[in-house]
Amino acid sequence: MRIVADENIPGLEGLAASVSADLRRLPGRSITATEVHNADALLIRSVTRVDAGLIDSAPRLRFVGTATSGHDHIDRQRLMDRGIAFAHAPGSNARSVIEYVLAAIAETDDFLERLFAGGRVGIVGYGNIGQRLGRCLDGLGIDWSVSDPWKEPAGIPNAAPLAHVLSADVVTLHTELTEAMPFPSCHLLNRRTLACLSSRTLLINASRGAVVDNIALRGRLDAVDAPLAVLDVWENEPMPDTDLLARLRFGSAHIAGYSWDGKLLATRMLLAEMAAALSITPPVSQSEAAPALDVAAGHTDSAGFVRALLSQRYRVAEDDRLLREAMHAAQSAESKGRAFDSLRRSYRQRRELAGSAVDGRRFNNNQRRLVTSLGVIIEDGAG
Numbered sequence: 001m002r003i004v005a006d007e008n009i010p011g012l013e014g015l016a017a018s019v020s021a022d023l024r025r026l027p028g029r030s031i032t033a034t035e036v037h038n039a040d041a042l043l044i045r046s047v048t049r050v051d052a053g054l055i056d057s058a059p060r061l062r063f064v065g066t067a068t069s070g071h072d073h074i075d076r077q078r079l080m081d082r083g084i085a086f087a088h089a090p091g092s093n094a095r096s097v098i099e100y101v102l103a104a105i106a107e108t109d110d111f112l113e114r115l116f117a118g119g120r121v122g123i124v125g126y127g128n129i130g131q132r133l134g135r136c137l138d139g140l141g142i143d144w145s146v147s148d149p150w151k152e153p154a155g156i157p158n159a160a161p162l163a164h165v166l167s168a169d170v171v172t173l174h175t176e177l178t179e180a181m182p183f184p185s186c187h188l189l190n191r192r193t194l195a196c197l198s199s200r201t202l203l204i205n206a207s208r209g210a211v212v213d214n215i216a217l218r219g220r221l222d223a224v225d226a227p228l229a230v231l232d233v234w235e236n237e238p239m240p241d242t243d244l245l246a247r248l249r250f251g252s253a254h255i256a257g258y259s260w261d262g263k264l265l266a267t268r269m270l271l272a273e274m275a276a277a278l279s280i281t282p283p284v285s286q287s288e289a290a291p292a293l294d295v296a297a298g299h300t301d302s303a304g305f306v307r308a309l310l311s312q313r314y315r316v317a318e319d320d321r322l323l324r325e326a327m328h329a330a331q332s333a334e335s336k337g338r339a340f341d342s343l344r345r346s347y348r349q350r351r352e353l354a355g356s357a358v359d360g361r362r363f364n365n366n367q368r369r370l371v372t373s374l375g376v377i378i379e380d381g382a383g
Contacts, residue, residue, distance in 0.1 A: 014283035033057035087273030093257030122168030125175030139373025177208035
């Protein structure tokens with residue numbers, strides 16, 4: 001069996017031993033029709049476009065899997081027409097993205113304090129990540145509202161018109177990228193809708209780059225009443241608009257969902273689906289516990305305590321520094337693209353808060369609630 005896989009997908013080492021696979025690992029943007037011509041299975045991430053041309057060039061192809069929640073980069077209809085099994089990994093990176101969003105809030109001015117003091121988060125898109133973020137905010141005691149026109153309002157808690165969601169203290173985008181009518185999300189935030197953001201708003205995009213009109217956002221950030229903005233995703237990746245980057249509070253190289261835990265979960269999900277589709281024995285995948293957290297109970301305020309927890313695992317400022325340095329060093333658009341991809345390819349092993357353990361013997365009841373809401377395990381037996 002021949003398998004072509006994105007080199008950024010971890011946990012595939014057991015494939016060769018378990019199914020006698022001929023595994024070829026390539027950079028995601030280098031996976032072309034030529035590379036998959038003799039492949040039985042294709043495992044990718046979001047940077048590989050699986051269109052009709054690529055699909056039709058692979059007569060042996062029986063399975064395509066993407067280790068991502070989204071699948072707008074794949075022609076699913078063509079796969080169905082060819083009888084090729086498909087799988088993605090919905091929710092695998094949800095915790096990673098949520099922790100990225102919370103870290104961005106915690107590292108930007110006093111936004112976290114404002115939210116705990118009665119502020120509101122506006123969520124655009126109520127899929128896997130939007131739903132889990134809402135539940136996390138409920139646990140933290142932070143108010144939120146959500147807009148998703150593709151879902152019935154009766155089935156969405158805290159549903160609100162987009163204009164109301166955009167009036168929140170923090171606006172975070174978690175919609176799929178689609179041009180489908182009647183509710184296309186491409187350039188959902190454009191010159192008109194960006195005007196709804198006030199100077200006291202923090203905008204975070206960790207969904208798809210084209211959900212925000214990057215040129216319009218650059219202009220909005222030059223205004224006297226400009227909001228603050230954090231972008232993990234960009235139009236025209238892997239070559240981000242460096243003039244826009246200069247105007248952001250934080251920017252990163254499409255790594256919000258790149259936690260080690262999320263990547264391994266996505267791999268396990270894909271391998272299970274591939275084994276079922278191809279009638280093979282699923283390979284054994286390993287996982288390891290994250291190091292225990294070391295958070296003092298001395299933070300009496302909720303914002304300070306949560307900020308201390310988040311910083312134990314992740315700081316957006318570090319990825320912002322790496323991106324700015326890489327873009328500054330690159331001399332051409334092509335070299336910027338290579339540098340952007342290199343940041344993703346060589347991304348450090350980042351562990352999640354969720355599933356981590358902490359000694360909570362000195363925590364008060366509020367701290368225990370906050371810890372639990374973030375998915376952290378209290379080990380003293382009292383939580």
